Amino acid sequence: MSTQNALAGAQKWANEQPWRLYASQVVVLVRTEVRRNLFSKRRIWIYLLAFVPAIILLIANLFGNAETGAIQLEGHTEAFAGIVFQLYFVRLGIFFACMGIFTWLFRGEMVQKTLHYQFLSPVRREVLVVGKFLAGAVTSIALFEVAVTTSFYLTYSSFGSIGRTYVFNGPGLGQLGAYLLVTLLACLGYGAVFLALSLLFKNPIVPGVMLWGWEAISPIFPSWAQKLSVTFYLKHLCPVAMPVDGPMAIFTVVAEPVAPFLAIGGLLCLTVAVLVLSCFLIHRLEITYTVD
Amino acid sequence: MTPDNRQIVFDNVSKFYGEVLGVNKVSFALERGITSLVGPNGSGKTTLMNLLTGLIRPSQGAIYVFGLTPRQPVEFFRQVGYCTQFDSFPPGTNGYDFIYWPLRLHGFGDEQAAKLTNEALERAGMAQVARRKVAGYSKGMRQRIRLAQAIAHHPSVLILDEPLNGLDPMARAESIALFEALAKQGMHVIISSHILEEVDRISDRVVLMSSGYVVAEGKIREVRKEVREHPMQILVRCSNAAKLASAAFELDHVVEAKILADGQSVLVRTRDAEQFSLLLNKIVSSGLVEVDAVAPADDDVNSIYQYLIGSDGGPI
Numbered sequence: 001m002s003t004q005n006a007l008a009g010a011q012k013w014a015n016e017q018p019w020r021l022y023a024s025q026v027v028v029l030v031r032t033e034v035r036r037n038l039f040s041k042r043r044i045w046i047y048l049l050a051f052v053p054a055i056i057l058l059i060a061n062l063f064g065n066a067e068t069g070a071i072q073l074e075g076h077t078e079a080f081a082g083i084v085f086q087l088y089f090v091r092l093g094i095f096f097a098c099m100g101i102f103t104w105l106f107r108g109e110m111v112q113k114t115l116h117y118q119f120l121s122p123v124r125r126e127v128l129v130v131g132k133f134l135a136g137a138v139t140s141i142a143l144f145e146v147a148v149t150t151s152f153y154l155t156y157s158s159f160g161s162i163g164r165t166y167v168f169n170g171p172g173l174g175q176l177g178a179y180l181l182v183t184l185l186a187c188l189g190y191g192a193v194f195l196a197l198s199l200l201f202k203n204p205i206v207p208g209v210m211l212w213g214w215e216a217i218s219p220i221f222p223s224w225a226q227k228l229s230v231t232f233y234l235k236h237l238c239p240v241a242m243p244v245d246g247p248m249a250i251f252t253v254v255a256e257p258v259a260p261f262l263a264i265g266g267l268l269c270l271t272v273a274v275l276v277l278s279c280f281l282i283h284r285l286e287i288t289y290t291v292d
Numbered sequence: 293m294t295p296d297n298r299q300i301v302f303d304n305v306s307k308f309y310g311e312v313l314g315v316n317k318v319s320f321a322l323e324r325g326i327t328s329l330v331g332p333n334g335s336g337k338t339t340l341m342n343l344l345t346g347l348i349r350p351s352q353g354a355i356y357v358f359g360l361t362p363r364q365p366v367e368f369f370r371q372v373g374y375c376t377q378f379d380s381f382p383p384g385t386n387g388y389d390f391i392y393w394p395l396r397l398h399g400f401g402d403e404q405a406a407k408l409t410n411e412a413l414e415r416a417g418m419a420q421v422a423r424r425k426v427a428g429y430s431k432g433m434r435q436r437i438r439l440a441q442a443i444a445h446h447p448s449v450l451i452l453d454e455p456l457n458g459l460d461p462m463a464r465a466e467s468i469a470l471f472e473a474l475a476k477q478g479m480h481v482i483i484s485s486h487i488l489e490e491v492d493r494i495s496d497r498v499v500l501m502s503s504g505y506v507v508a509e510g511k512i513r514e515v516r517k518e519v520r521e522h523p524m525q526i527l528v529r530c531s532n533a534a535k536l537a538s539a540a541f542e543l544d545h546v547v548e549a550k551i552l553a554d555g556q557s558v559l560v561r562t563r564d565a566e567q568f569s570l571l572l573n574k575i576v577s578s579g580l581v582e583v584d585a586v587a588p589a590d591d592d593v594n595s596i597y598q599y600l601i602g603s604d605g606g607p608i
Contacts (some may be wrong), residue, residue: 010399123366267299
């Protein structure tokens with residue numbers, strides 16, 4: 001096929017099937033961005049952030065006493081739900097990893113002075129937002145699903161047969177599924193918010209930290225205000241209820257209960273709404289590296 | 293100014309960065325061929341190019357490329373290639389991927405994109421080093437790989453911001469030859485450059501800018517004619533310089549006729565080049581003086597730049 005024929009063919013295809021062109025552009029963007037996100041030396045801290053609990057649990061398993069009792073298993077289940085998952089993964093690990101991954105998608109390109117290449121390509125800016133968001137989502141979800149699964153495995157592996165029974169013949173697998181679902185939704189929700197923040201602010205770190213504060217204190221606000229936080233929806237999907245007294249009480253939200261489908265739907269709606277906002281914001285963005 | 297489907301049109305375009313002026317009330321239309329944007333640093337050349345490609349938005353006015361705007365990116369960037377001045381690249385990329393992946397965004401399949409990538413690399417003289425990381429390239433190689441990316445999808449409009457910067461003389465000559473070849477194929481080539489001699493050699497027309505304003509625009513000779521406060525300089529090589537000089541002095545519009553050191557050339561400064569040409573014809577036909585060569589001495593970009601903008605870069 002001659003060059004002219006190839007050019008004409010691509011043009012015809014794009015004109016006749018714009019949605020297929022957009023889809024193929026999203027695939028290309030995801031491929032290039034995921035490679036850049038996952039295989040960059042600058043991203044080592046995100047790997048560390050994801051696997052810190054697994055490393056600690058591994059050390060505890062190697063050097064600690066093997067746990068055997070059902071009572072200890074119950075304590076470990078609560079500790080995993082409260083400390084490892086809700087406190088560490090949801091409030092720290094996933095939050096800050098998403099901050100690093102999603103704010104870097106556009107703002108990082110501004111810092112590296114490479115965003116103009118994207119803006120000079122035949123890609124609608126909305127498609128650019130969707131492509132980059134999906135790339136960030138794939139990166140963070142892949143990383144944290146593996147990290148949560150590894151931590152979950154290490155929590156119960158020290159119990160030997162009691163642990164295996166709990167996981168495979170008891171509620172264990174169901175809980176793992178719920179944790180993975182919450183992880184996925186957390187990555188999508190936080191990711192969308194951080195993507196929008198990176199388009200709103202030249203330095204999204206400060207509003208990011210403020211968001212972290214909001215996520216922490218939102219439970220003390222009225223129910224309608226709580227619905228504006230990502231953790232509100234995630235809490236209702238966590239499989240292990242935290243006791244309302246004792247040290248674990250700090251991870252407990254006192255709010256009206258929300259059905260799982262509403263929590264999932266609410267978070268997805270929040271994600272879509274923030275992405276739509278990002279699509280508006282991206283049209284305002286100009287390449288002025290010198291002032292950035 | 294209405295958008296023409298064959299032209300690049302700037303319609304009363306202004307750009308302000310807060311209170312700082314980028315460009316002000318720019319209106320012109322560009323035809324096919326090579327157009328040079330000339331002006332001192334900070335005159336608004338890059339701003340104009342960034343406005344044209346949608347990297348920044350005009351505060352006022354509109355810009356059309358063949359009736360399209362950057363708000364229609366799929367159609368627009370199929371027509372436009374922009375080699376910016378930003379010397380930065382996606383981290384870890386190599387020369388081949390730098391061209392290949394943007395082509396995939398155009399909707400080309402793997403085979404077509406690979407073919408176009410190799411073709412662009414060949415044209416820019418980068419095929420041998422395509423698999424090396426861009427981070428290891430010299431400045432000239434980085435310049436050429438950006439050029440290769442800008443031409444890879446066969447655009448109709450090629451915009452080049454200081455494309456000769458960092459190139460050695462050989463690469464510079466090759467790049468200029470490439471620009472000329474692309475213009476001959478019917479492409480719009482818009483170049484900003486500080487290297488006036490080379491711009492002068494290849495440009496069909498020029499846009500002179502100073503402090504955000506377009507000082508003059510058009511074909512170089514036409515622009516030169518418009519600069520009336522500076523008489524045109526014509527160099528005549530002839531058999532009898534003294535006789536020609538005295539004949540020239542009799543004309544009102546001739547302000548100076550200087551015999552040069554070789555004794556066979558006269559540099560005439562005249563306010564009416566056409567009348568002077570008639571005089572020359574008369575002298576030649578009368579057999580008084582034999583004329584070997586006549587050449588305008590200051591209808592080049594450099595002279596126009598000096599006359600209109602001044603050596604210090606400020607407007608006259």
